[in-house]
Amino acid sequence: MNGIPMNSSQAMHNKIGIVGVPPLEIIRQLNEAQAIIVDLDEPQLFLPIDQSDQYLPRVYCAILRTVLLNALNLRLERIYVDVGPGKCDCALHVAAVLKDILSIPVVATRNTDTQSFGFPVCQSSLPLIEKMRRITKGVQSCQPWPQLPSCPPTAGFWGVPPRDFSILAPFPDSTHIYGWTRCMENKTPADLELESYCNPAVPTVFFAQSFCAKTALAKHLAARHPKALWVDCDVSAGSSARAKIEAFLELSGVLGGGRAAG
Amino acid sequence: MLLADFGTSYCKLLDTAQNAGPQIIPARELPRDFQADIGTGHNAKRRSTSTVNELTALARGGRRLISEPDFTLLDCGSRDIKFVRFKNGEMADMGWNAECGASMGFTIELLAQYYRLDYAAVPVPESGFSVTCGVLGLSSIFDAVAAGSSELEAAAKFVRGIARNAFRFAGSPERLHLSGGLCDNPLFTACFPCEIVPLGRFVLLEGLRASPQESFR
């Protein structure tokens, strides 16, 4: 683990921003200190994303543009940005920008945790949006997951939690989650083997944020998967991305309407 | 049952209770209160009792009209381009480009009106512009005309660029089935570097005929 350890009085009731999945040790300290953890990867404010243009290019990962917007406008005590194999180089560079423009401590961490916490939510029958909410929220806790019954998958969603969860709406509840989101739930964000795993038996949507390095892995895995669709989305899911997913699920027989039989 | 493919520029209608074939009506001439039983396309949600996703309608229409188990079908509309690829009778790939494919068909039609072009009389140019979007492509035409090209030559290069872009988008197949109004544009179809099988404007309507709402009646 690297980063600045904190004592409980330092964090007591203070808002601490996190980006990505900081090492478990950091989360444990924050939990012990009862810090309020704010996930800066998610939209926290109703502000136009263009306000991040002052510091980041417009053609850039929408998650990190959101991070910047949150960091500029929330009153935070400090920020932990995970960089390196558990996140991405873009986060490393954005951490450097944040260090430069903010007056609060910005701590870059490199999460290489290997202790598996499992991924019951990814394999549960909860609606996909709810699965995603629980997994992203789960990053703020160092506790193991409560048990959840698993369901057999009928579809797969591979990728990172999207900036706009609305693209998840067309999926059936029996969709299993793969990719980095599964690593997130497992609390091993740098586990490339787990990230690269997908299930060839179920039609799978391979998703990446536009302008993210993971688009290469998403496209590659989709090309090797027998029934796959690869999509990328920027700030919000356009109607063509949503329609593509909907048609893919319909034509693969996952959703009502069945196959395109003539 | 009234089926409708609500395109951006034209609406294609088919009344399955009548023996007459499909009709084409300019979208702006459609009565405000017009309602179809099953619709697809732009505006379908507002104007039909039930809707079918455009890609789903395209795929189903392709399966009804094309007898081969392996095919690529590309639909070039006014506003967007989309394709489906089938392998062994199963959907293998698909794509929908409403952003970078924006307004290609619309711009081709607009150009013909503006420059009074008859695309049947325009020879296929040796080279084309690199065009990814109808709107952005327009500036290449204006630049070429300003640099001394004839309007006809510049428009032809634009059409070739659009066809090549659509071809790459569909995965560069050796044989391509084409759907949509641009099937009737001889310059456009001749600009593809592969064998083209034009299926006309009613492929999505054919897909609606295959929709469960229609078949369970």
Ligand code: SF4
């Ligand atoms: S979506 Fe990709 S580029 Fe953006 S923060 Fe996540 S890993 Fe980095």
